[in-house]
Amino acid sequence: MEVFQGKSIFKGVAIGPLLYYGKKETTVRREKIEDTEAEVARYKEAREKSVAQLRQLHDDSVKKVGEENAAIFDVHAMLMEDEDFCEAIENAIRTQNVNAEYAVAVAGENFSKMFAEMEDEYFKARSADMKDISERLIRVLTGEDEMHSFEEPSIIIADDLMPSETVQLDKEKVLAFVTRLGSSNSHTAILARTMNIPALIDIPIREDWNGKLAAVDGHTGTFYLDPDEETLHEMEEKRDRDLEARRLLQELKGKKNISxxxxxxxxxxxxxxxxxxxxxxxxxxxxxxxxxxxxxxxxxxxxxxxxxxxxxxxxxxxxxxxxxxxxxxxxxxxxxxxxxxxxxxxxxxxxxxxxxxxxxxxxxxxxxxxxxxxxxxxxxxxxxxxxxxxxxxxxxxxxxxxxxxxxxxxxxxxxxxxxxxxxxxxxxxxxxxxxxxxxxxxxxxxxxxxxxxxxxxxxxxxxxxxxxxxxxxxxxxxxxxxxxxxxxxxxxxxxxxxxxxxxxxxxxxxxxxxxxxxxxxxxxxxxxxxxxxxxxxxxxxxx
The missing domain is CATH 3.20.20.60 (Phosphoenolpyruvate-binding domains)
Structure with missing residues (x-):
């Protein structure tokens, strides 16, 4: 058993197999294009499909996390259709005779760097969003699946999770999520609390943990990898107490807010x-x-x-x-x-x-x-x-x-x-x-x-x-x-x-x-x- 101490961003206990959520590495190659207008049209079609995805994700996410938290998808849709961003992509295709995937990757990287170097905190935050929307566009262009799918309930581990990724997780199959990066006051942390998912940050996760059994104690911020029998029993009892407490909360409906x-x-x-x-x-x-x-x-x-x-x-x-x-x-x-x-x-x-x-x-x-x-x-x-x-x-x-x-x-x-x-x-x-x-x-x-x-x-x-x-x-x-x-x-x-x-x-x-x-x-x-x-x-x- 290995024990790691992190920071809790939502209390609760989870026990189950680990699922490593790593972004699929898409190798974008530069290719010479003869018919640039056809390539621009292919890019525009992918952009329309991506925006439609984002609109649908907004509507689906409202049911999970409310209008405020789902608004991240509206922001991404606006950035996707930003005139400067679109012009940079189309200009690269036409003047450099390159494929849309390459043009999107270069524009996304340039805009992300530009935002990251700004003093304005709002625009700094947009740096990660530009990477997010660029990756989405490239996935659509290459025909790749948008998200990892998983069959059994799992504890999600990742280096980090974007808000747009967090709200797409199937709540019924996510036992908890644990990340190496993140902030306890970040948008993703707020989403975790809204979705009632136990979550930890500052855990040095590794890809080779995938499939191993783990326990998450959101009360203490502790992560147990391959817990021994005694720890497993202790966590199971703690989890059962949490579930009973949640059941009892339902009995408070109709009761007064009285001290x-x-x-x-x-x-x-x-x-x-x-x-x-x-x-x-x-x-x-x-x-x-x-x-x-x-x-x-x-x-x-x-x-x-x-x-x-x-x-x-x-x-x-x-x-x-x-x-x-x-x-x-x-x-x-x-x-x-x-x-x-x-x-x-x-x-x-x-x-x-x-x-x-x-x-x-x-x-x-x-x-x-x-x-x-x-x-x-x-x-x-x-x-x-x-x-x-x-x-x-x-x-x-x-x-x-x-x-x-x-x-x-x-x-x-x-x-x-x-x-x-x-x-x-x-x-x-x-x-x-x-x-x-x-x-x-x-x-x-x-x-x-x-x-x-x-x-x-x-x-x-x-x-x-x-x-x-x-x-x-x-x-x-x-x-x-x-x-x-x-x-x-x-x-x-x-x-x-x-x-x-x-x-x-x-x-x-x-x-x-x-x-x-x-x-x-x-x-x-x-x-x-x-x-x-x-x-x-x-x-x-x-x-």
Whole structure:
């Protein structure tokens, strides 16, 4: 038996045979082509087929991991059709008389290197995406299968897994996945948690492990290769306890989110669109605490119209049947791009022109969205949440625009509810520090712990080199959260948490004792968090 210590990115225990997932090495040879136009046509046909694959993968993945996580396929489709990338390939075929596979390989490598050398973190991340889409194109051109297939349930081992690869794994046959590379805060890690697949990183995997028996302990981050009988028995017992715990969670459906000492809070879900609502309802979510409206703007060539947005919001609101639906206004910029907005390149986009800053300087976009949201309010219980707020002045400008929108809707005799709740996301240290002032102007706060953590610690949470320093439980973060809750209540606002810390059950009792009113988590975490609430105390013990 060999034992390796890695990092856990999702708890759970798995026992089974190992399946090495290695990318198929496709040797791309340079070939001389006489009929270049026919070769360009062959490339275009492969591109169309690849884009169709990506669109289908998006639709299939929504069912597994929700709209937000499936959006990676929309990004890949956009890159696949990028004008500069396409021109580079077609130009190489025509001027160098080379085959499409070779032109794609060269263009993919050049664009990947170009992105990798950029300072902008968003574009750096696109480096791996360019490799991914180039490999897809080459597979289509050469007629190779897209993914490894496997018959029996297995523990997947790999050097690394792209998000696009992770969501394609057959969840019914994947016991766990273990990689050598990766970050505990990466997109792939978030996908693993969403899919409830035990996962480890930082394990020095080898291809010759393929077929061997192994055990994964996601609770401790331990990997056992060829476990002995004693270890195997211990892991089997631990796995059975986990499975029983999951079964017991199902019995919590219909139960209240109430602490041992009687405090009841709201437990909502984060969604990216209508397709996520089924998961909210099946997991007994009490409402939608974060509707990420930016996914209506991504993966398209132009702004969504008022009518398109209205229909999307209305469908979610009607399906939630009177339960609160909190719609976050456009939060685009930083790592979320829409080329048609023609946003200028920034040295530090996470600190740049994004979210409410775009809305306040382009009020035509903002008013269109607000009109759609207020129209949807006539069909259920809607609340509006504004992201990336840093000042009272921003809030005053928002309220002026909201008043204009209401006046226009009234003049147009379009029905809407005048008492729609309005709130702000507390995701910057500035907002937390002036939360006493903000609370007097809103109905609620929702604390976005992901951005609040990285802005407070001055660390990019996607940077794997910072994992050893990145601490979302840092005392400074918890102090800002406590301050926000206390200031919110003093000012008459209720306070929720919608970031990943809301689903961290090791902090559930801490948040209850701070006085939080609502937690919004991914649909799959609703029942585990409900269980944690029902096992926690919210008030100091009486002497």
């Amino acid at each position: 041992l000492d009687g405090k009841e809070i709201n437990l909502y879900a984060n969604i990216g669109g209508l397709k996520d609502v089924a998961a909210v309802l099946s997991n007994d979510g009490g409402g939608v605490g974060l509707f990420r409206s930016e996914f209506l703007y991504i993966g398209r060539d132009s702004l969504p119209t008022e009518e398109e947005q209205f229909q999307a919001y209305k469908a979610v609101v009607e399906t939630m049947a009177g339960k609160r639906v909190i719609i976050r206004t456009l939060d685009i910029g930083a790592d979320k791009k829409a080329d048609y907005l023609e946003l200028e390149k920034e040295d530090n986009p996470a600190l740049g022109y994004r979210a409410i800053r775009i809305c306040l300087t382009r009020p035509d976009i903002f008013k269109t969205q607000l009109r759609a949201i207020f129209r949807a309010s006539a069909f259920g219980k809607v609340a509006i949440m504004y992201p990336m707020i840093t000042s009272v002045e921003e809030l005053d400008k928002i309220h002026t625009i909201v008043a204009e929108v209401k006046k226009e809707l009234t003049a147009d005799k379009i029905p809407f509810k005048d008492d729609v709740e309005e709130g702000v996301m507390i995701e910057t240290p500035a907002a937390a520090l002036i939360s006493d002032d903000l609370a007097r102007k809103v109905d609620f706060f929702s604390i976005g712990t992901n951005d609040l953590t990285q802005y407070t610690l001055a660390m990019d949470r996607q940077n794997s080199r910072l994992d050893v320093f990145y601490n979302p439980h840092h005392k400074a973060i918890l102090r800002l959260i406590r301050m926000t809750i206390e200031n919110g209540h003093k000012g008459g606002a209720w306070v929720g948490i919608c970031g990943e810390l809301g689903a961290d059950t090791t902090l559930t009792e801490t948040f209850l004792r701070m006085g939080v009113d609502e937690l919004s988590v991914s649909p799959s975490m609703i029942l585990p968090v409900r269980d944690a609430i029902r096992k926690s105390h919210a008030y100091p013990e009486k002497e």
